[in-house]
Amino acid sequence: QKEVEQDPGPLSVPEGAIVSLNCTYSNSAFQYFMWYRQYSRKGPELLMYTYSSGNKEDGRFTAQVDKSSKYISLFIRDSQPSDSATYLCALFKTGGFKTIFGAGTRLFVKA
């Protein structure tokens, strides 16, 4: 079983839609949860960073962590064509040093 599972998509939505991106993981020891955005042929950039369970909001982006279900989500409100990218979830456990990355979900927002 992979440590983290992420639907590769592609996910295609109209401009203005609410987007939900998700990852599931198997190891309950993960404590830090990140979302990265990666444009084509570029390096990933850190979007959201959360510790433990709960919600974190930053502008149009909301990251949600449910540790009991081992499920993390990224919501994008009022999606824009500029949000078209691949979104990678990433998990980290204290003392483990290595960050585990999902394979990424490719998102297309149509104007």
Place this chain on the structure above:
Amino acid sequence: DGGITQSPKYLFRKEGQNVTLSCEQNLNHDAMYWYRQDPGQGLRLIYYSQIVNDFQKGDIAEGYSVSREKKESFPLTVTSAQKNPTAFYLCASSPGLDGNEQFFGPGTRLTVL
């Protein structure tokens, strides 16, 4: 303007040749990492370094080598022993040794002809 630079952006190599990918950071970060990205797969860790003159193998170190002679620099050599080197290579750094907030460079696309 702080950040991570990687060069070159595109690299072509003939089979049997070694090639070195450059990674430089001016963020004053202690830890640096090399990842490989293939279509449909997550980032896979090749090597990482927590401090100058020290580095550790990641999950797929075979066929690769690194050095960390300066805090700012972490070059990766792809040797002829690497069986399938065509990939997108990403360098990253993090401020602390726990690695949970990593900042990435723009990447190098290596193609073996």
